[in-house]
Amino acid sequence: MTHAPAIDLHDVTLGYDGHPAVHHLSCAIAPGTLMAVVGPNGAGKSTLVKALAGLLQPIGGRIDGLAGRRVAYLPQQASLERGFPIRVGEFAAMGLWQETGAFGGFRGAQRQRVRDALAAVGLDGYARQPIDTLSGGQLQRALFARLMLQDADILLLDEPFSAIDQRTTADLLALLHQWNRQGKTVLAVLHDLQQVRTAFPRTLMLARELVAWGDTDEVLTPENLRRMHVMPEAFDEHAPVCEVAPSAGDVAHGHHDHAHGHAHSHDHVHAHAMSPEGRQP
Numbered sequence: 001m002t003h004a005p006a007i008d009l010h011d012v013t014l015g016y017d018g019h020p021a022v023h024h025l026s027c028a029i030a031p032g033t034l035m036a037v038v039g040p041n042g043a044g045k046s047t048l049v050k051a052l053a054g055l056l057q058p059i060g061g062r063i064d065g066l067a068g069r070r071v072a073y074l075p076q077q078a079s080l081e082r083g084f085p086i087r088v089g090e091f092a093a094m095g096l097w098q099e100t101g102a103f104g105g106f107r108g109a110q111r112q113r114v115r116d117a118l119a120a121v122g123l124d125g126y127a128r129q130p131i132d133t134l135s136g137g138q139l140q141r142a143l144f145a146r147l148m149l150q151d152a153d154i155l156l157l158d159e160p161f162s163a164i165d166q167r168t169t170a171d172l173l174a175l176l177h178q179w180n181r182q183g184k185t186v187l188a189v190l191h192d193l194q195q196v197r198t199a200f201p202r203t204l205m206l207a208r209e210l211v212a213w214g215d216t217d218e219v220l221t222p223e224n225l226r227r228m229h230v231m232p233e234a235f236d237e238h239a240p241v242c243e244v245a246p247s248a249g250d251v252a253h254g255h256h257d258h259a260h261g262h263a264h265s266h267d268h269v270h271a272h273a274m275s276p277e278g279r280q281p
């Protein structure tokens with residue numbers, strides 16, 4: 001296995017229709033990292049995860065590290081179409097499509113793996129149940145079974161525990177930890193900061209730009225949380241791509257002005273003060 005960063009962002013700007021939503025992200029995430037992505041609504045968390053999943057091309061900068069690694073993406077449950085007529089077993093087995101091809105049949109061993117994955121997520125005996133009869137928590141378990149069968153190197157999860165009860169959350173969190181111990185890189189967008197503190201050793205904090213990243217204790221500080229919460233709320237649809245990275249201080253003081261693309265000083269204090277593993281040197 002290579003020790004090069006699993007995800008390596010170089011001054012990445014992301015947005016829609018040419019208008020930036022997240023600016024100038026630079027950070028390197030080592031393989032085997034278990035990391036939470038936090039930030040207020042509209043901070044760009046989903047946008048970042050979509051870009052890492054290859055669903056959104058950067059407007060600026062470069063994303064390295066992902067090529068040659070298998071990436072699996074779990075979107076927010078709200079965005080899933082679940083009305084199609086498919087059984088839980090078939091749904092989970094979609095995680096095997098890279099092995100079987102779109103129209104490939106399943107061998108006995110693969111059927112067993114599907115059964116094992118369903119058992120691992122607590123859906124033993126549900127294989128023949130139609131997917132649209134599952135509760136929200138059960139559906140999330142089925143999605144985790146599919147994720148498990150994809151057997152990716154990098155797992156990207158967008159709010160995997162929102163609207164999920166405590167028991168299901170605990171079960172699925174334990175699975176994430178297990179996969180991480182197997183060496184997988186896990187990035188999860190989360191809103192529950194207490195959960196982040198107790199279950200995620202690393203954190204990336206976004207507020208339209210990188211506020212901080214690294215060890216969770218060093219990222220979730222009162223000062224960073226304050227900076228995170230003064231993020232400009234509105235997405236300025238008419239903002240052009242700015243030429244120069246805005247400073248962290250500009251975010252803290254609400255001076256960030258996308259519309260004018262002002263020249264800001266380079267001051268990614270937290271991002272640049274850390275090593276590729278996200279540790280303070």
Ligand SMILES: Nc1ncnc2c1ncn2[C@@H]1O[C@H](COP(=O)(O)OP(=O)(O)OP(=O)(O)O)[C@@H](O)[C@H]1O
Pocket residue numbers: 016021039040041042043044045046047048234235
């Ligand atoms: N498909 C899209 N087209 C245009 N703008 C979008 C699109 N998706 C997101 N945006 C805008 O990009 C910005 C970042 O949105 P994003 O969904 O990434 O934020 P988020 O941090 O995931 O928020 P939340 O916590 O509410 O899910 C927002 O201002 C949003 O309105």
